[in-house]
Amino acid sequence: MTFPEHGQPADRIAALMDQMKAGDADWRGGRVPLYVFGATPGVAEVGRDAFNAFFSENALGAKRAFSSLKRMEEEVIAMALDLFHGPEGSTGNMTSGGTESIVMAIKACRDFNRAARGDARHRGNLVLPVTAHPAFEKGASLMDLEVRRTPVGADLRADPAAMEAAMDADTIMIVGSTPCFPYGVVDPIPALSELALRRGVWLHVDACVGGYFAPFARALGRPIPAFDFANPGVMSLSADLHKFGFCPKPASTVFYRDAARHAAQTLDLDVWPNGRFATNTLVGTRPGGGVAAAWAVLNFLGRDGYMQIAERLLAMRDAYVAGIEAIPGMRVFGKPDLSILAFGHPGRDADSIAAGMSARGWIPGMVRTPPGLHLMMSLLHEPARPAFLADLAGAVAEAKPATGKQASAVY
Ligand SMILES: Cc1ncc(COP(=O)(O)O)c(C=O)c1O
Incomplete structure (x- = not known):
């Protein structure tokens, strides 16, 4: 690639960026486990x-x-x-x-x-x-x-x-x-x-x-x-x-x-x-x-706006924990206080579960020890819960047995 000789029209630049974005992970759909944070309507605007x-x-x-x-x-x-x-x-x-x-x-x-x-x-x-x-x-x-x-x-x-x-x-x-x-x-x-x-x-x-x-x-x-x-x-x-x-x-x-x-x-x-x-x-x-x-x-949210978000996030977190632990053998590690969760299965390989999630269109967050998956959730993850849990159950069911090694988490 060389330095552009001539400039291009703004709409062409915008179209090129849209094209590039099309290959990005679906964070709006809650399929990215960190990096982006969604709140209640109007906040982002x-x-x-x-x-x-x-x-x-x-x-x-x-x-x-x-x-x-x-x-x-x-x-x-x-x-x-x-x-x-x-x-x-x-x-x-x-x-x-x-x-x-x-x-x-x-x-x-x-x-x-x-x-x-x-x-x-x-x-x-x-x-x-x-x-x-x-x-x-x-x-x-x-x-x-x-x-x-x-x-x-x-x-x-x-x-x-x-x-x-x-x-x-x-x-x-x-x-x-x-x-x-x-x-x-x-x-x-x-x-x-x-x-x-x-x-x-x-x-x-x-x-x-x-x-x-x-x-x-x-x-x-x-x-x-x-x-x-x-x-x-x-x-x-x-x-x-x-x-x-x-x-x-x-x-x-x-x-x-x-x-x-x-x-x-x-x-x-x-x-x-x-x-x-x-x-x-x-x-x-x-x-x-x-x-x-x-x-x-x-100033837009104020104490009451943040309270409403916290209430929804905590209810969502509780529902994720219940859903994850309803999958036979799956355990959430420790007692998460906010909306970060790490979880795994003592008998199944965490990398293999992650690969199954990846194949189903999720970016898997990982934790090395105990080997498991990781989520830092905002309200973007609220509507994604049923699909996430169904895919997690599928990925766990077909995962390889645990190896006893650390998961190969990468950030
Ligand atoms: C507990 C904690 N401290 C510090 C940081 C660093 O923040 P930043 O990525 O904004 O530099 C993070 C990022 O996730 C974090 O989780």
Whole structure:
């Protein structure tokens, strides 16, 4: 392929893209197990319209040129801190996604710690349950920190005793997820908070998946522990707007218990001919659309809109669990708290079940141990349930016997 010599008409470009899209998986029909999140009618349109209304604006210039974006980002952060029981003085900012939020929290923790120790080269370690997202390794490898992963308990949740055993004098951060991606279970954040306070380390809560879902599930009486700043040991929290906040990508949020910790995140550079360059994000240019769309969707849905979605998602989750466990031998792993499920069959090969689902037009999500399948479900998966369960029963019935090996999950 060479660089196009001449431009082409817009309608031809659009037609070419439509053609390419025709080969994509049917995410609208709930056949993709992650990546895309559907909410109630109108939400996607409100987000898209707001995104387009601020299509050209750049949130890098929010302070100097786009007071609209500055105000919207501040309001998104304030609304979310209300949801997450942010104490007086707590603060935060938007980022491009869960990974950036986590990387920034690690950076803040490292620098806050180095300053407190008076050791600008201290090489700390992070202690996380094996179920935490690989974004922590991304951050740690960028900053030359060590990561120690610890086994989870029989309930697949973080085991505070195992984490404590892995800690030493160089541990700067411990992590709990709300929920973890592999099994969809929320870690025991109150116990991790107690551990963090007792050992004087920073607890980060990765609520990238559940930040904008768990508060409503709790309000509906689901048994999810306090997972946010209500726990005094929580020093930072990441929560993705572009997952169960149902906002357009790219949009996440990261929060700190106090301004001093947030300040440790800021990269305040005065090194080039243009003078001072101070940003709270890893990226420079940021789409104004992402900020505007998040503000618009939070205000469009409000607490009652998110409650309605949470109620439907949890009823849907319960129906999927019942349907999966009605297939002889199939088991859901652990007790999923939100709408992520992992499930398998002790006597059937998970790769073979996945191949059967693939042959029936589903993109199978996978988990390696225990070998099984994986789903992160939004309302897109609600109408797909009967077809999914019928095809799963078919795929399980014709699957090869289990091999005892891990499933060959790939992301
Ligand atoms: C628990 C958890 N944390 C962090 C992330 C990273 O988020 P992103 O893909 O937006 O960078 C994910 C992504 O699925 C996740 O499940």
